Amino acid sequence: MKMIVEAALAVGLVSLLAACPPPEETTPDAGSGMVEATFTSLYGDYFGNCKQCHAPGAPGRTSDIETTLDFSSKATAYTTIKTGMAAGLTGNKTMCNGVPFLGTTPAKSLLLAVIDQPTRQAIDLSPQYPGCDIDTITDGTVKVGKQPSTAFLAALKTWITNGALNN
């Protein structure tokens, strides 16, 4: 008689129940609903949604996208917002090519206009750009799929008013 020995493979599951230290080093504002008037806070909040399209090789990038903005990192986002102007826009949106993302006030800032309907409605750009207005400025909130919080919009306006510092 032949004896068949089956070897049972025991899978040991190791539970790691060690207590994690409190997450003191997490992203500022995560879960708190607070947004500060600093670029770090703004990028950590609603502007974090922009890199799904506005970054080289981003999954949502299309051939008709605005091509200057690069939200890959906080540093590239800051530099392109601060020093750049809209480019690559097609169709009736070409009217906004050449417009700086930041003006001297929130009401003159394309960056705010794309995510805030009242600003878009009353946009007060230099007379150099007569055709960049409510009819030609994209509604970026549709692209993101959600609205920024009131706190975010207030913080962005304060940040612009305070000189749009890299902070």
Ligand code: HEC
């Ligand atoms: C789903 C992809 C997508 C996302 C997400 C997205 N954008 Fe855009 N964005 C575009 C495209 C495409 C255009 C070109 C205009 C158009 O197609 O409406 C554009 C245009 C713009 C323009 C130029 C607008 C104009 O008409 O002058 C700005 C400024 C801009 N986006 C900023 C942002 C910011 C800030 C965010 C994040 C809050 C964002 N976008 C999120 C795809 C996106």
